[in-house]
Amino acid sequence: MSAVMKQTDWIKIGNLNDIPRLGARVVETDAGNIAVFRTAEDEIFALRDKCPHKGGPLSQGIVHGKRVACPLHDWKIHLDTGIAVAPDEGCAASFPVKLEDEVIYLLPMASDGCPNNS
Amino acid sequence: MAEKLVVIGNGMAGIRTVEELLKLAPEAYDITVFGAEPYGNYNRIMLSPVLAGEKTINDIMLNDEQWYADNNIRLHKGKIVTQIDRRNRKILADDGTEESYDRLLLATGSNPFMIPVPGNDLAGVVSFRDIHDVDNMLDASKSFKHAVVIGGGLLGLEAANGLMNQGMSVTVVHINKTLMERQLDEPSANMLRRTLEARGMHFLMEAQTEAIIGKDRVEKVRFKDGSEIYADLVVMAVGIRPNFELAKKSGIHCERGIVVNDTLQTYDPRVYAVGECVQHRGATYGLVAPLFEMAKVCANHLAMHGIGRYSGSVTSTKLKVTGIDLFSAGDFTGNEQTEELVFQDAARGVYRKLIVQDNRIKGAVMYGDTIDGPWYFDLMRDDTDISDLRENILFGQAHLGDSGHGDDNRVAAMADTVEICGCNGVCKGEIVKAIVDKKLFTLEEVRAHTKASSSCGSCTGLVESILASTVGGNYSLAPHQKPLCACTEHTHDDIRKIIMEQELKSVRAVMDFLEWKTPDGCSKCRPALNYYLICQWPAEGLDDYQSRFINERVHANIQKDGTYSVIPRMWGGHTTPKELRAIASVAEKFNVETVHITGGQRIALYGLKKTELPAIWKELNAAGLVSGHAYGKALRTVKTCVGKEWCRFGTQDSTHLGIELEKLSWGSWTPHKFKMAVSGCPRNCAEATIKDFGVVCVDSGYELHVGGNGGVKVRATDFLCHVKTEDEALEYTAAFMQLYREEAHYLERTAPWIERVGLTYVKERIVEDTDNRKALAERFRYSQQYMQNDPWAERVEGIDEHEFKPMATINLNELKRVS
Numbered sequence: 033m034s035a036v037m038k039q040t041d042w043i044k045i046g047n048l049n050d051i052p053r054l055g056a057r058v059v060e061t062d063a064g065n066i067a068v069f070r071t072a073e074d075e076i077f078a079l080r081d082k083c084p085h086k087g088g089p090l091s092q093g094i095v096h097g098k099r100v101a102c103p104l105h106d107w108k109i110h111l112d113t114g115i116a117v118a119p120d121e122g123c124a125a126s127f128p129v130k131l132e133d134e135v136i137y138l139l140p141m142a143s144d145g146c147p148n149n150s
Numbered sequence: 151m152a153e154k155l156v157v158i159g160n161g162m163a164g165i166r167t168v169e170e171l172l173k174l175a176p177e178a179y180d181i182t183v184f185g186a187e188p189y190g191n192y193n194r195i196m197l198s199p200v201l202a203g204e205k206t207i208n209d210i211m212l213n214d215e216q217w218y219a220d221n222n223i224r225l226h227k228g229k230i231v232t233q234i235d236r237r238n239r240k241i242l243a244d245d246g247t248e249e250s251y252d253r254l255l256l257a258t259g260s261n262p263f264m265i266p267v268p269g270n271d272l273a274g275v276v277s278f279r280d281i282h283d284v285d286n287m288l289d290a291s292k293s294f295k296h297a298v299v300i301g302g303g304l305l306g307l308e309a310a311n312g313l314m315n316q317g318m319s320v321t322v323v324h325i326n327k328t329l330m331e332r333q334l335d336e337p338s339a340n341m342l343r344r345t346l347e348a349r350g351m352h353f354l355m356e357a358q359t360e361a362i363i364g365k366d367r368v369e370k371v372r373f374k375d376g377s378e379i380y381a382d383l384v385v386m387a388v389g390i391r392p393n394f395e396l397a398k399k400s401g402i403h404c405e406r407g408i409v410v411n412d413t414l415q416t417y418d419p420r421v422y423a424v425g426e427c428v429q430h431r432g433a434t435y436g437l438v439a440p441l442f443e444m445a446k447v448c449a450n451h452l453a454m455h456g457i458g459r460y461s462g463s464v465t466s467t468k469l470k471v472t473g474i475d476l477f478s479a480g481d482f483t484g485n486e487q488t489e490e491l492v493f494q495d496a497a498r499g500v501y502r503k504l505i506v507q508d509n510r511i512k513g514a515v516m517y518g519d520t521i522d523g524p525w526y527f528d529l530m531r532d533d534t535d536i537s538d539l540r541e542n543i544l545f546g547q548a549h550l551g552d553s554g555h556g557d558d559n560r561v562a563a564m565a566d567t568v569e570i571c572g573c574n575g576v577c578k579g580e581i582v583k584a585i586v587d588k589k590l591f592t593l594e595e596v597r598a599h600t601k602a603s604s605s606c607g608s609c610t611g612l613v614e615s616i617l618a619s620t621v622g623g624n625y626s627l628a629p630h631q632k633p634l635c636a637c638t639e640h641t642h643d644d645i646r647k648i649i650m651e652q653e654l655k656s657v658r659a660v661m662d663f664l665e666w667k668t669p670d671g672c673s674k675c676r677p678a679l680n681y682y683l684i685c686q687w688p689a690e691g692l693d694d695y696q697s698r699f700i701n702e703r704v705h706a707n708i709q710k711d712g713t714y715s716v717i718p719r720m721w722g723g724h725t726t727p728k729e730l731r732a733i734a735s736v737a738e739k740f741n742v743e744t745v746h747i748t749g750g751q752r753i754a755l756y757g758l759k760k761t762e763l764p765a766i767w768k769e770l771n772a773a774g775l776v777s778g779h780a781y782g783k784a785l786r787t788v789k790t791c792v793g794k795e796w797c798r799f800g801t802q803d804s805t806h807l808g809i810e811l812e813k814l815s816w817g818s819w820t821p822h823k824f825k826m827a828v829s830g831c832p833r834n835c836a837e838a839t840i841k842d843f844g845v846v847c848v849d850s851g852y853e854l855h856v857g858g859n860g861g862v863k864v865r866a867t868d869f870l871c872h873v874k875t876e877d878e879a880l881e882y883t884a885a886f887m888q889l890y891r892e893e894a895h896y897l898e899r900t901a902p903w904i905e906r907v908g909l910t911y912v913k914e915r916i917v918e919d920t921d922n923r924k925a926l927a928e929r930f931r932y933s934q935q936y937m938q939n940d941p942w943a944e945r946v947e948g949i950d951e952h953e954f955k956p957m958a959t960i961n962l963n964e965l966k967r968v969s
Contacts, residue, residue: 060959
């Protein structure tokens, strides 16, 4: 690898159209999968692909508004914060993502702000 | 700028409306609330347990002052509005406070009726309506002995029970021959009276109060016949009157209450009214359930959604006296056109009566064991034809075959540790605690907070009973016309009708046309809409994968660890050495952890990675194996026995028919999963009588059975009819599946669907009406030509490739090393 990369560098993970609207794709890492979501308004969010309830893969859920419903027990998770929709309690770590000219970049370091982050 | 909404009345109806409004349109109004009482909003129906010492005032507060502040609502408590100036749209309170409004909501409730006898204003004479009255009674119980409660209705008996719990000697005075004559018939009223007498309550029946006697404080009560009894406290509980004085004074049309239309508007369209002060279609209400229904509709109109209509409520009652189970709904006296079904067991103290007209329940009275009250009430509100249930209906829903919960039916007597929801492991104590702590009123709220009844739903009846016994019966039953989900006010049936009439052809179009409340629905409505569209327009290729649950999107079953299972179809339970070899080789090649024989006569492979699925399918396809749709709301399997081909008892070729049925119906999407079976003789080895559609072969042909279920709630099938040939059996199957596909609600199995619409209806459409049966079968076959493509083969060819590949792979260790 020629260029020097830091873990704080944005990593290009693909294009907007790689993810269906109201859908998600998985980015595999050696520290676990990250789910990358696309809303109806083409906003992009990334969360640890693990529901705070029983570890269900959020990437496989139904995306609606800025939420995803976990496929295992239908917990709803806020895409922007990773926090479970009340009255459920819990949080999936979120990752910074950005969209530039339809290219999606990810910072593979969980943001702070997830209480009891695991 | 937000419009100004002024609410007069800080009780349950007014605040419930505000809460509903905040949910729909939080920014639409600048809200001001006037309340005559010096408190926040409390749960008036829970005053009885407070009086009985079972709860405290704090337990029953619904919204404290912080809630008003948090929602930017100005609360004027302890202020009585004395004037409405409708011309200038202003109101005036007794302390001089003035407030202008764009819209006004009257929720002034009701007043206790004080019978006009001399002495009714003496000290020690109280009504039973608010916290102040309860305080008065509790004070009196500390220093006095003799209480007289005038009125043997619901409220009077609750007051009497409370005072007795506080140590007073209580006599209930009632003008009629029997107690609670508006809710109970004579036998049940007598049972109630005997129970209360055994607890030490005294009764004076058919006694008309003439005067209340005393100097400074009440001393005696005198009756028309000249007799007298001692009294230190007199509670008037003879009824309530809608409080509409303010409305009337300001020129709003009132009769027995404030007259409102179906959107809860008075004759002045800027002025709304809800709750006990209202008269709607000639009826007034004194219970909480109708008031919640009104609040919903009123909020909807205030939020300018304008699609809700209030069409009146059918109410049910329970008595909030600990240890007494009593339920009453609808017309319980009957007339010349009605019949009575009665069950009475005096020794156990159980009484049930149903009033039935044209095989529809018109009313119910229950005493002693009320577990089935909500069920009868549902049948009544759904206007269900009960002719198929009559034989056992009085024994309750459990006798229709609910094996899941056995005898765990007496909710009130259950220990807190009894598990109610087996799916989510929720015990009774947790549910009760959530209801009390979080102040829950509805089944939906209990589901959201505890998860009880939110998975398979078999414990729904139990959870409703716990809700009823915890909040005292007067809880809010699930509304009769259930909206599809929280994203809309429209029901399943409405939505299907509109999809057809308006020729709507996408999930988006349905949401736009019906003004969905959320931007793109939720995990509940999107799959339902997608199904309704596919069912209505099979030829148009409308399937929206993003509205499919994951299993139907990737054509495999997600497991708890995120891996998938794969189950190929085995037609009619038949397989071959070639198929078995292919399965075995796939299992070895892909390191399948578990190979399992399913209950539907197939072989399942477990623990597969999503990314491997297309490769696995490719190998299975090569051996002729296709998707078994074991993951879908779709035709699952047709289970068979070997029939007359081998069995010495077999009467017909059951395996052949099973294979034909599976070939006819595979690939079809249905409201919920759909299972079939064919047994070769009445010994029924294929268990056809617990399937959605079952065939039992007999010597003379084929018996067709429908609506069975072996899962959550065991239900044996209903017998549909007998046919002579395989071709007829196939036609009936197609017709039945199509009727179910077109008319059941999404996620409704055939068993509850048939219980809802009645077997008689299904027979009318399929057995008696030949033309209709043929048309249904034709529509099914038409739809099937577009559905019978193996989804596995399609994905092997590259459809939805993105589903089975990661978007990117990042090696973090690598990144760390180079940094």
